Every structure is written in structure tokens, then in C-alpha cells.
Amino acid sequence: MAPHTQRTASQIVTNHSVGATVQVVIDSLFARIKSEEYPEGTRLPSERTLSSELGVARNTVRDALDVLESRNIIRRRAGSGSFVTYKSEAARPDSRTALAENTSPLDHLVVRGILEPEMVRLAVINMTPRDIMELDDILTQLEAVTTDSSDFIKAEEAFYRKIANGTGNPLLASCYELAIEACLQTFRSNLMRRHLTPKRIEVYQTQYNALFNAISSRDVETAVEYIKLHLIEEQKMLLQEG
Amino acid sequence: MAPHTQRTASQIVTNHSVGATVQVVIDSLFARIKSEEYPEGTRLPSERTLSSELGVARNTVRDALDVLESRNIIRRRAGSGSFVTYKSEAARPDSRTALAENTSPLDHLVVRGILEPEMVRLAVINMTPRDIMELDDILTQLEAVTTDSSDFIKAEEAFYRKIANGTGNPLLASCYELAIEACLQTFRSNLMRRHLTPKRIEVYQTQYNALFNAISSRDVETAVEYIKLHLIEEQKMLLQEG
DNA sequence: CAGATTTGGCCCGTAATTGGTTCAAGTTCA
DNA sequence: TGAACTTGAACCAATTACGGGCCAAATCTG
Structure with missing residues (x-):
């Protein structure tokens, strides 16, 4: 040549x-x-x-x-x-995965801290008896889990989603859905599983049970209090990871 | 193989x-x-x-x-x-327009009432001086409007979006973006325009100006107070429509 | 209800594919 | 001629794919 x-x-x-x-x-x-x-x-x-x-x-x-x-x-x-391993300029992630990548666990908790208490408040007021029955079913599934953290996370997600839809506010529910998605597609679910020991699962089950009881008895303030307690629990767990 | x-x-x-x-x-x-x-x-x-x-x-x-x-x-x-378990894009087309159609003006205000105070709080803390300068520019545009309600709404949207991004929390910003979209695609913007008299525009401009001053001087509580006042103002307007 | 069937979960040994290395011979060009 | 580049080949070690067998859970069937 x-x-x-x-x-x-x-x-x-x-x-x-x-x-x-x-x-x-x-x-x-x-x-x-x-x-x-x-x-x-x-x-x-x-x-x-x-x-x-x-x-x-x-x-x-x-x-x-x-x-x-x-x-x-x-x-x-x-x-x-x-x-x-070369990253081409054309490699642009779609908006959802981009959002997930840019959202830190702390960001996620902050948004949940803003949305969840008000979400629970609205749900307690607006959920139909049928909604509450379905929430009960989900709670039963949630409490059946003993060790499989993957199963637990799935049931947990369904539990929250039911509450979000129970507010009767589709925009609020969509906002929360966004938060769930941003969390699911990241490493966080993997991190979570490591810390989801059977003991901790039991603690969470107790908390969710208490939350459900407050919701089903239409006790707004108690329900809001329980969801705040749970958020604090998750904050602790996040800090422990360091 | x-x-x-x-x-x-x-x-x-x-x-x-x-x-x-x-x-x-x-x-x-x-x-x-x-x-x-x-x-x-x-x-x-x-x-x-x-x-x-x-x-x-x-x-x-x-x-x-x-x-x-x-x-x-x-x-x-x-x-x-x-x-x-994968939700295909094709399975839920027009998810955004569907969301807009199902979201009532009240739903919209509720979500704004949840997000905006905390959003402002985070923005005051996290906005960079550069962010504040850009917000100032937007405010200038906003104050230049006298009668054109369409221009005013555009500037208003940019104002809020800047604050949302100023939180440094992409997930929170995306949630707010969802709320903006849900509102834009509906009849509401049309309804709004009818009520956006020059006089009311002037009132809003004053409120946004006060909000900006609180933000630029990093006065968290005052800023939060102003955004709440503005939300109440909008609630009043919504109720007057009947 | 009890047994049979289907399905995912798991393991192991073997074969095929792939990169890693070396060497000798051919080719090109100064 | 000599130095460089290219070629073809052989062999090694790492990884993957394959095929089969066995198990436990869920489902189907009588």
C-alpha cells in the first residue's frame, strides 16, 4: 500500500x-x-x-x-x-432514563417527603370503600412476604400506587408515578435490596399495617403521621449507607 | 452459534x-x-x-x-x-393528553398547592446567583406585558419553570413540568385569558415582583409566604368562575 | 384429594468461540 | 541488502454456549 x-x-x-x-x-x-x-x-x-x-x-x-x-x-x-466503550455524541438517553440517572436518592426522598403526606391526606378523604378493600388485599400480599426483597418492593409499589390513585387526583397520581419510575430504573432498587433484611421487612410491614388502619378508619391526622414516620425511617436508612 | x-x-x-x-x-x-x-x-x-x-x-x-x-x-x-411487566409506549398513547383531560382545574390547583411552596423553599436555598440573574430577566419580560394575556402566560410559565429547575432537584422539576403540561393542553388556559384583565395582570406582576425580591435576598420564609398568597389569589379566581 | 404434567431454578461436563501469544515466512520499500 | 510491515499458522487460556439431568413450585387432570 x-x-x-x-x-x-x-x-x-x-x-x-x-x-x-x-x-x-x-x-x-x-x-x-x-x-x-x-x-x-x-x-x-x-x-x-x-x-x-x-x-x-x-x-x-x-x-x-x-x-x-x-x-x-x-x-x-x-x-x-x-x-x-466509546460514547458517541448521538448517544442521547430518552427523557425518562435521563431523569432517572440525574435523580439522586436524596432528590427522590425529598420529592416523596413533599408528596406523600398530602397524598395520604387526600386519599383518606377520597378513597371509596372499594378502594380500601383493594388496598387491604395488597396489604395482605405485602405481609405475606418474609424474605424475598424483590417481592416486597413490588407489593410496596402497588400499595403506594393504590393510595396515589385513591386521591382521585390524576395529576397528583401521575406525579407520584414519575417518582416511582425514576426510582425503579436506577441502581436504587439494587441498593435497597441489600438493606432489606427480613428484620427490616417486618418493621416496614408493621408500619404499613398501622398506616392502613388509620386510612380505613378515616383518621386523617394519624395516617399522615404514620407516613411521615415511615419517611423518616427511610431517611435513616439512606444516611446509614454513606 | x-x-x-x-x-x-x-x-x-x-x-x-x-x-x-x-x-x-x-x-x-x-x-x-x-x-x-x-x-x-x-x-x-x-x-x-x-x-x-x-x-x-x-x-x-x-x-x-x-x-x-x-x-x-x-x-x-x-x-x-x-x-x-413492561408497559409499552403503544399501550398508553396520548397518556399526556388523557391526563390533561382528566385533570380538573381544582386538581391542578391542589397539586400546585402541594408542590409550589416546597419548590420555592428549595429554590431559594439552591439557586445560583446566575440562576437569579436569569430569573430577573424573565421577570423583566413579565413586567413588560400590559394587555396580551398570551404573552403573560408564556412569561409566567418561564418564571415558574426557572424556579423549578433552580431547586436542583430534577425529579421535582419534572413533576412540576407535568403539572404545567396538564394545564396547558386544556381549556383552562382559554378560560384564564378571559379573566386575565390588564388590572389583574398588574396585580400578579406586583406579586411576582415581591416573590422575586424575597428569593434574591434569600429570604426563605417570606418567599414561601408570597407564593402561598399567590396560590390563594388563584383559588379565589377559580371560585369566582363557578 | 392425589397423581401427572408443566414450568422455572440449579448444577455439571463438554464443546465451541474468542482473545492472547509466539513464530516463521513473504512483501514492500528505502 | 536490510528494515519495516504484513501474512499465515499454531497453540494457549478465558469465556461462553450447549446439552442433559434433577429438583421444587405451580398447575392441570381425573
Whole structure:
């Protein structure tokens, strides 16, 4: 191959101590990565596949991959493959996952602290007897859990959602739904599970039971008090993580 | 396994340190779920069926299902099956307009009454000097309006949005954004305009000015007091409509 | 109710794939 | 000629995929 061919402007990843063919392979692969043909996180074809596709020897492909790896564009793992680590500009997360990523556990607790007491207040007033019956069913499921933190979180979510819908205020319910989603899609659920010991599950079950009793007897202030207590409990847990 | 696996850019559910074949199965199943081939709540084929249909080993299917379950897209129950928990976008189209239609002006005011005082409180504490400068600019625009109610509403919205973002809590800001949207898409803005006489605009401008002064001087309690006063003002107006 | 069936949960050994390494020979060009 | 680059091949170690078997839970069936 001629020494001075291929001097395109896209030659961002350059290395003066490599051969011409290697540089061509580098440019070709990097162009594919930039164009999202191989998006971040994906595994690119095996070295043997690439060598046959590009019509070059496997060692040449390897030299090119060496450069790309040294530039932190890919990461290789023996037996597994070569994975793209390059973040393209076009990689823009959708609004919901973006929200989830930008929302810290503290942000989440703050919003819950604002919404939940008023939510409970409205729910106590506006829930129908049927709503309360359904909430009772959910509580039964919640109390059936002993160790499986995943099951517990699911039931907990249903419990809160029922209360949110029980307010009769769809806008408020949607706001709370936003908070749930922002929390679900993050690492927080994983963090939570670690701290959701059977003992703590039992504590929460007691608290939710008390909350339900206050709701079903239409005792607004007591219900609000219980939800605030529970929020404080969660704040403690968050601080303990540090 | 196939010699070279197709790796299109539609790889939404990504997981590093996952094998190539497993990733293909993940993409395939998630695509079916998104396309409503397996709607929410349905049971997808058994692992053994899937493995024979997709031509991969059952363990590979299981690895893929593990990822989907960890992403809260499916839920598995031993002896029962794997169930879709993912809520497809197509399943709830116009969720925003539907929300707007179901949200009454009273609902809207209730939510604002819950969010805005705490929002202002956080904003006073967390806004940067730059934020306050920009809020000042918006206020200037707001005070320039004399009769055009449409211009006034736009500036008003920008004013509130700036405060919401000034809290530094993206989740809280998103909740408020939801409230703004729910209000914008309804008849309410039309109703509002009828009552937005030049005289009333002037009253509001005075109130917003006072609110801004409290914010810029970091006077938390005064700022909260002003926003509450303004909310009461709006409540009055709503009641006058009958 | 009791047994059979289906389903997910789990384990292990084997085979295939993949990157890691080395070496020798061919090619290009100064 | 000599130095550089490329090629082809072989072998190794890590990882993954496969196939099968067995279990427990849930469901179906008689």
C-alpha cells in the first residue's frame, strides 16, 4: 500500500508507529463506531471474522484493536470479545432514563417527603370503600412476604400506587408515578435490596399495617403521621449507607 | 452459534459482560415485548419452547431472561412462567393528553398547592446567583406585558419553570413540568385569558415582583409566604368562575 | 384429594468461540 | 541488502454456549 494514501480528515485516531494497513483498519473500525454501527456496549465481530471481512490478516486486525484499546475506544476480554466503550455524541438517553440517572436518592426522598403526606391526606378523604378493600388485599400480599426483597418492593409499589390513585387526583397520581419510575430504573432498587433484611421487612410491614388502619378508619391526622414516620425511617436508612 | 451475529443499532437493553448469543436473545425478546407481540401481563413461552424456537440452549435463554428480569421487564415465577411487566409506549398513547383531560382545574390547583411552596423553599436555598440573574430577566419580560394575556402566560410559565429547575432537584422539576403540561393542553388556559384583565395582570406582576425580591435576598420564609398568597389569589379566581 | 404434567431454578461436563501469544515466512520499500 | 510491515499458522487460556439431568413450585387432570 502506498505510503501517502488515505489522508482523510477522519483520521482522528493516529499512531505514527503503525503500518499503513493497520491505520486503514483503525480508521475503518473507528468510523463504524462513530456512526453507531457499533454502538457503545456492543461487541464487535471477532478478530477472525473482521480479518476475513476486511481482507487482512488477523494479526493486522489485532494491531488495530491494540491501538483502539490504548485509546480507550474499545475494551477486550479474552474468551468474550471486544466491546465498544466509546460514547458517541448521538448517544442521547430518552427523557425518562435521563431523569432517572440525574435523580439522586436524596432528590427522590425529598420529592416523596413533599408528596406523600398530602397524598395520604387526600386519599383518606377520597378513597371509596372499594378502594380500601383493594388496598387491604395488597396489604395482605405485602405481609405475606418474609424474605424475598424483590417481592416486597413490588407489593410496596402497588400499595403506594393504590393510595396515589385513591386521591382521585390524576395529576397528583401521575406525579407520584414519575417518582416511582425514576426510582425503579436506577441502581436504587439494587441498593435497597441489600438493606432489606427480613428484620427490616417486618418493621416496614408493621408500619404499613398501622398506616392502613388509620386510612380505613378515616383518621386523617394519624395516617399522615404514620407516613411521615415511615419517611423518616427511610431517611435513616439512606444516611446509614454513606 | 452463527459465525457472525447481526448487531443492529436497536440494542436498547444493553448489558456489559454478556455473551453475544445471549444479547441476541435479549434483543429479540425485548423487541417482541415492545411491539406488543407479548403485551403486558401475558405469559411468554416457556424457556424450553423459547430455546427450541430461537435455536439456542435453554441456559442461554435463561441468561437472557435474567437480564430482562433485572431490568423489570419481566417477572418470573417458578412453576408458573415468565410474565411481562413492561408497559409499552403503544399501550398508553396520548397518556399526556388523557391526563390533561382528566385533570380538573381544582386538581391542578391542589397539586400546585402541594408542590409550589416546597419548590420555592428549595429554590431559594439552591439557586445560583446566575440562576437569579436569569430569573430577573424573565421577570423583566413579565413586567413588560400590559394587555396580551398570551404573552403573560408564556412569561409566567418561564418564571415558574426557572424556579423549578433552580431547586436542583430534577425529579421535582419534572413533576412540576407535568403539572404545567396538564394545564396547558386544556381549556383552562382559554378560560384564564378571559379573566386575565390588564388590572389583574398588574396585580400578579406586583406579586411576582415581591416573590422575586424575597428569593434574591434569600429570604426563605417570606418567599414561601408570597407564593402561598399567590396560590390563594388563584383559588379565589377559580371560585369566582363557578 | 392425589397423581401427572408443566414450568422455572440449579448444577455439571463438554464443546465451541474468542482473545492472547509466539513464530516463521513473504512483501514492500528505502 | 536490510528494515519495516504484513501474512499465515499454531497453540494457549478465558469465556461462553450447549446439552442433559434433577429438583421444587405451580398447575392441570381425573
